Amino acid sequence: MTQTDDARLPLHARTHDDLLRRIRAGEWPHDVPLPSEGELAAEYGISVGTMRRVLGTLTSDGLVERRQGRGTFVRRAAFEHSLARFFRAGDRVPASRILDRQRVAAPADVAHALGSSGEVLHLLRLRLLDDEPYLVEDIWLPLPAFEPVAVAALDDLGDLLYPAYERLTGLVVAAATEDLSVVTASADDAVVLGCADASPLVRVERSARSVTGQVLEHRISRGPASRFHYRMEIS
Amino acid sequence: MTQTDDARLPLHARTHDDLLRRIRAGEWPHDVPLPSEGELAAEYGISVGTMRRVLGTLTSDGLVERRQGRGTFVRRAAFEHSLARFFRAGDRVPASRILDRQRVAAPADVAHALGSSGEVLHLLRLRLLDDEPYLVEDIWLPLPAFEPVAVAALDDLGDLLYPAYERLTGLVVAAATEDLSVVTASADDAVVLGCADASPLVRVERSARSVTGQVLEHRISRGPASRFHYRMEIS
Structure with missing residues (x-):
């Protein structure tokens, strides 16, 4: 040298x-x-x-x-695929169906997670594999930042939300914290997922942030515990 | 410079x-x-x-x-504490009780995991928090490498097994692969853990390896799903 x-x-x-x-x-x-x-x-x-x-x-x-x-x-993190880390999907890519989209007053825990009270956009979203229910998700987005998502045609949101957020609002998800736990299916979840009432579900609560640390989305995903699997390496 | x-x-x-x-x-x-x-x-x-x-x-x-x-x-990896990543224990350190220790013919999946058929040492181990059941574990160790663990006084094994392995055999756990899933409690597990039959448990299957990649221990830990929590950061 x-x-x-x-x-x-x-x-x-x-x-x-x-x-x-x-x-x-x-x-x-x-x-x-x-x-x-x-x-x-x-x-x-x-x-x-x-x-x-x-x-x-x-x-x-x-x-x-x-x-x-x-x-x-x-690079954009491929978070949308990341739930496939937890719920077996084989090689299939889940489709997305928005079951409900409404402006609502932020529940206390959502207001806390988003760091903003007042009105938020709520999405109830079903993910499907070969037309079979795979996961159900409650998604909360701050307003007015996500107003374009509130008014977009549902078909324009597509199967992957984060690219849609970026396209519609310019906001980019760069990092997230996920909390895993096991819960029992509510009556509503049991209907949507087609599982027995009170059967075990794995719940993934995610706060997704921008590069500057602003929370852009709070999401609670639930899927059948029977499908759950997660591998990790420690050293 | x-x-x-x-x-x-x-x-x-x-x-x-x-x-x-x-x-x-x-x-x-x-x-x-x-x-x-x-x-x-x-x-x-x-x-x-x-x-x-x-x-x-x-x-x-x-x-x-x-x-x-x-x-x-x-440095020795603090794997013994690592199950506390999954099952809420507060600040308490779980105690250990070996319920059974026997030389057995390796079940097929254990032989596969350990990469050795023939006789293995099996431990059935209960972990406790304040004398309450916390986790139950099946542990398999290759013989004759772990013969000293087969003959040691149970009191000498202590609450943490990896330091005991090292003290007794010189073998050091340096890395591990863990697979998480959700199962229902067997009748035996329900008795040991004091939970309802068929109630949901989180199962952690671990293969622990030496620095050279030799599998030293195969372990299946189960704990109540109600206590399960795991946080991860993605970016």
């Missing part, structure tokens, strides 16, 4: 940190690629090789992703 | 990798500290400052831990 290589180290770190700051600040929306390696290298006054290493680090950290022939994009 | 600093970088990395190899090879048992910073620095022909950085990295990676006034030790 030469002294030139050595001097490059802090510059690599500084460039990485500044790009991270810009990603977190939302400079690049979901459909806008980052500038090319060459453009970024010129902007930071570093070699293309060093910029490639910086982008390599951001890629392996899961912050950006390269899309073949389209460029480098800020 | 000077060129001397620069040349130190690969040396730091090489020293780190070699110490990691020695830790994994089991060079330092649970009660034997690593040599001092000064001794290790002399052995590798590097400065004490560089060795301190190497040990700092191993510490922050959770591979070694410094114990006040005693030195640096290879």
Whole structure:
């Protein structure tokens, strides 16, 4: 290694940190690629090789992703698929049916979770596998931020909500906290899920946040405990 | 930075990798500290400052831990406490009661998990919080490796098994895979746990491995689903 290589180290770190700051600040929306390696290298006054290493680090950290022939994009977490971590679905992708959508006064626990009292948008959503009930979800969204979701045609929401949120409101889910517990099916849940009254369900309570930590959605999903499975590695 | 600093970088990395190899090879048992910073620095022909950085990295990676006034030790994962991640225990540490200990022919699934057919040691273990049943566990251990556990006084096994395994056999649990599911209580489990027959239990199936990947223990723990809670962060 030469002294030139050595001097490059802090510059690599500084460039990485500044790009991270810009990603977190939302400079690049979901459909806008980052500038090319060459453009970024010129902007930071570093070699293309060093910029490639910086982008390599951001890629392996899961912050950006390269899309073949389209460029480098800020990565969206694939949260919508994440409940499949808990409830066996095989290779099938669940479909979505919004059973109810209403503006309601926030229940106390929802107001607490969203950090805002007043009116919220409530969705009751059924997820299906091959037309069979898979999960039922209560979803609460703050208003007026999610007003576009309140007025959109239900068909426009599609099977995955987070891309719809981003498309309609520009708000991006970047992180979440999930709490798992086991409950018994309410009479309503039993009807919707087609299971016996009071049969065990696994309940996943999720608070989803933006990059800045703002809670964008509070969601309580329930599915049959018989379908529940979760694997983890500890070391 | 000077060129001397620069040349130190690969040396730091090489020293780190070699110490990691020695830790994994089991060079330092649970009660034997690593040599001092000064001794290790002399052995590798590097400065004490560089060795301190190497040990700092191993510490922050959770591979070694410094114990006040005693030195640096290879860290043992605190797996015994890890079921408290799933079953609410408050601040209390569960006690342990071995209800049964027998040499048995390995059931097929256990033989598969342990990668060894033939005779195994089976423990039926009850864990208690304030003398109330908390969890029940079936534990299988390969023989003859765990023969010392088969013949030890039950009192010598204590409330935490992994330190006992290490003390009695020298074998150290370093990693594990856990599978969570929800089951209904068998008649036996209901009696031991003091719950209703067929009431929902959360089942944690764990395969615990040595640093070299050898399966040392297969364990199936069950606890009341009403006590189950698990939080995770995703991003």
